[in-house]
């Protein structure tokens with residue numbers, strides 16, 4: 001601990017991202033990246049953008065990107081906010097929309113960045129336990145709050161919340177901002193975007209990191225009422241005027257425009273997910289229902305820490321969470337290619353036979 005640190009820094013408990021291994025020969029199923037890579041049109045757009053124009057600052061408002069996202073979702077550009085990954089968008093949401101007298105509420109088992117942002121921005125929160133099926137029970141959210149946030153599908157469980165329930169939550173909480181973090185929505189979960197013009201208290205965040213396979217480019221966005229978007233813009237313009245660089249903007253636009261490639265790769269990931277779940281079922285695993293590009297599974301005989309360690313010995317990395325205790329039996333496995341999935345099954349068969 002340093003005498004030079006501010007009190008806030010002393011008290012921070014930073015987020016710990018999944019490992020990005022330096023070894024190249026590992027099968028990486030630990031951070032929910034997309035195995036199929038970005039659209040070839042994205043790579044072309046990036047190459048075309050590399051040149052002398054990089055000496056100039058990018059458009060601080062990312063208008064072209066906002067228009068592209070607005071068109072894709074059938075919204076207006078003033079209902080779109082873009083940022084350097086949805087993590088940055090979320091950070092601005094916490095600071096701009098969640099800092100109130102009443103506590104923010106979110107599930108106890110969820111994206112672990114939420115409590116970290118609360119710590120950074122001094123936001124009170126209450127963690128609402130998932131029910132015994134690891135599901136969000138919306139009646140548990142029937143309490144005074146200064147905002148609600150949850151991923152849909154939830155992470156790391158993968159379990160989706162039906163849109164009718166999302167809507168019920170919006171109706172009951174008209175005086176709070178309800179944020180639906182849709183990082184994984186394109187893998188078979190119903191999006192709340194269609195409710196945006198009905199509920200001015202709804203904000204939806206999405207990411208180009210997962211379904212569009214651009215985790216390395218860092219682009220995410222929020223969709224909602226122009227007043228909510230303006231709050232985020234005010235925070236952004238008090239923090240960093242240029243969160244989307246020229247390459248990121250060009251690549252993101254090409255990714256969103258290439259709908260065919262996006263649909264095809266999402267379909268492939270979902271098909272692999274369903275066949276993996278069937279095979280794991282037959283091997284003594286319990287797999288939670290998943291609306292994402294990952295599954296959350298436990299084995300009846302081998303605990304999560306051991307499974308993830310043994311898989312690593314077989315050069316396959318998955319994610320294991322050491323807390324809360326209720327999820328320590330589980331491992332989270334990103335859906336890889338068909339070949340990677342075959343290798344995963346072979347490794348698990350070996351481990352379980354020993």
Ligand SMILES: *Cc1c(COP(=O)(O)O)cnc(C)c1O
Nearest residue numbers: 085086087111151183207209220
């Ligand atoms: C991956 C993820 C994000 C962050 O995505 P980026 O756009 O890469 O910052 C946000 N929320 C959840 C639930 C995620 O899993």
